[in-house]
Amino acid sequence: MRLRLREFRPRTGPREHRTVQPWQPLRHTSLRAPAPVGTLTGDHDGLNRLAGLLSFAAHSPHTIVHVPLREAVPPDEGQGPLVDLVLVHHAFGLRAARWPELRHRLRQGTPLTVRTDEARTARDAATWRARQGHADRRADLRHTTHAGTLFLFGDRYVFAEAAMSLAYAAGWGPRQKGVTEGHPALVSGLWGLRQPPGGGHPVEVLVCFKAYPPYAHFRRP
Known part of the structure; x- marks a missing residue:
């Protein structure tokens, strides 16, 4: 997939982010x-580009991927405020408390085009599934x-x-029943979220497809 991005290189002290x-x-x-329980709701373009951004993040251990989503058109379904998304590798060492300062420094970004490798992403996903239970x-x-x-x-x-x-x-998602009338369809989820100790309701992010109006223009692929 070809992704058009905006790149920033803010500094805090001697370190570039x-x-x-x-x-x-x-x-x-x-x-x-x-x-x-959280929800990630999007149309085909949004979910597809998010998949590409996650694939890019998978193979970019020294890069923070910031996806502003709070200004999106809010869906009718669901409760709670909308939030942005940040993807970062464990080894990067980013602390969530430092993010507001970094976000404030995201100015004058430069254009960047990258390509993701879907075959490599599929292989790595298969490796993750094979390791479950370890x-x-x-x-x-x-x-x-x-x-x-x-933050993920x-x-x-x-x-x-x-x-x-x-x-x-x-x-x-576009093939599910009711989507041509504007109904959301639960299709998948973000698997692998770390669960809190002590049991209780599992932490989940459900992924839903929802076409945007006018629905008369929506066509299944």
Whole structure:
């Protein structure tokens, strides 16, 4: 997939923080943080581009991927405020509390075009699935919500699995019943979220497809 991005290189002290955003906003894609259940709702374009961004994040361990989603058209369904999304590798060492300062420095970005490797992403996702049941908790998606942003911390394999889940939603969402009338369709989820100790309701982010109006113009692929 070819992705058009905006690249920033803000500095805090001696360190540079390479950060990218989508060049065009994902106007019809929105995110509600898990509390304990969150929802990621988008049209084909938004879910497809998010899949590409996750694939890029999987193989970019020194880059922060910031997806502004709070200004998206809010869906009628769901409760709770909309949040942005940040994807970053465990090893990068970003603390969520430092993000507001970095976000404030995201100015005068430069155009960047990248290509993702879907075959490699599929292989890495398969590796993640094969490793399930092992005791390595680094394979989880750590998550926290801070400053209107959901942070997902992972490695190449769990980000690749999330990318495949969103690609599936983008491809099969338009084929679900009721979507031509504007109804959302639950298609997949972000798997691998780290669960809190002690049990209770699992933390989930459900991925839903929803076409945007006018629905008379919507056509299934």
